[in-house]
Amino acid sequence: MEAKLLSASSPPSFVVHVATKFSRPSFVLTSLTREFPVFKLQSVHASSNPIVSKTTKVRNSLIRQEDNIIFSLVERAQYCYNENTYDPEAFSMDGFHGSLVGRYTNSDEHPFFPDDLPDHVLPPSEYPQQKKEMMAIGNYISTAVCDTICLQALSKRIHYGKYVAECKYRASPYDYEAAIREQDRDRLMNLLMNLLTYPLVEESIKKRVEIKTMTYGQVVKDDVLKDDERDPVYRIKPSLVANIYGDWIMPLTKEVQVEYLLRRLDLDRLQGN
Numbered sequence: 001m002e003a004k005l006l007s008a009s010s011p012p013s014f015v016v017h018v019a020t021k022f023s024r025p026s027f028v029l030t031s032l033t034r035e036f037p038v039f040k041l042q043s044v045h046a047s048s049n050p051i052v053s054k055t056t057k058v059r060n061s062l063i064r065q066e067d068n069i070i071f072s073l074v075e076r077a078q079y080c081y082n083e084n085t086y087d088p089e090a091f092s093m094d095g096f097h098g099s100l101v102g103r104y105t106n107s108d109e110h111p112f113f114p115d116d117l118p119d120h121v122l123p124p125s126e127y128p129q130q131k132k133e134m135m136a137i138g139n140y141i142s143t144a145v146c147d148t149i150c151l152q153a154l155s156k157r158i159h160y161g162k163y164v165a166e167c168k169y170r171a172s173p174y175d176y177e178a179a180i181r182e183q184d185r186d187r188l189m190n191l192l193m194n195l196l197t198y199p200l201v202e203e204s205i206k207k208r209v210e211i212k213t214m215t216y217g218q219v220v221k222d223d224v225l226k227d228d229e230r231d232p233v234y235r236i237k238p239s240l241v242a243n244i245y246g247d248w249i250m251p252l253t254k255e256v257q258v259e260y261l262l263r264r265l266d267l268d269r270l271q272g273n
């Protein structure tokens, strides 16, 4: 029963029974949390445990998402920085003040700065001249599209921290509750991250990302049958992608976990538990 409920795929709202030694009541997950996961690897051993298997699914998703992130960065690397793409003065034209790419109208896209979104309109057809000019800009639009794809992949991955945090919370809710009630960010971070093991986990994630980037981002030589002793050429520096993981992606995923848990009891309250 629990396993069945836990494996439900993203219904808008569904009931989950959480069995703990204190026998907590069931609660309803709304689209606020949508799917979710759970865990505490150190204290749960049986993989038949639905919490552990959900955790495994979430972690596997994080690993798969690495591929999207790497591919999107490899694509982006074919263009220059192209600062003009984001300079509102660079393309100023009467009647058009929007961004080059309209996004974040979809519920599964999370803007990083929701209060600061520009209008997302391309010049409407009443402005054929502007539209033509816009098309002539060429690389700037491609750059903006690539950036958008990168940001979507990054945002999805970073916000997956909600599911990671939900897994950790479900595995041992009582470990977290005092820190949540006190809104103690540092304590939550310490509870979420086992300081003994996480540095090693992070190193291994970075190494895996670097190796994947070497594989996906390597330029394949023209004549694959000819012996070629030259060093491989990469479309993006593999260590750069690994560092993006270490300096941005994992720290932000951790922040999302903390922010999610800080509101975790409100969620129960809203749902009457």
Ligand SMILES: O=C(O)C(=O)C[C@]1(C(=O)O)C=C[C@@H](O)C=C1
Binding pocket: 059, 062, 164, 193, 198, 199, 201, 202, 205, 249, 250, 251, 253, 254
């Ligand atoms: O898997 C976890 O437990 C996480 O907290 C996720 C994650 C990650 O972003 O990949 C976050 C920080 C860690 O140090 C390692 C992993």
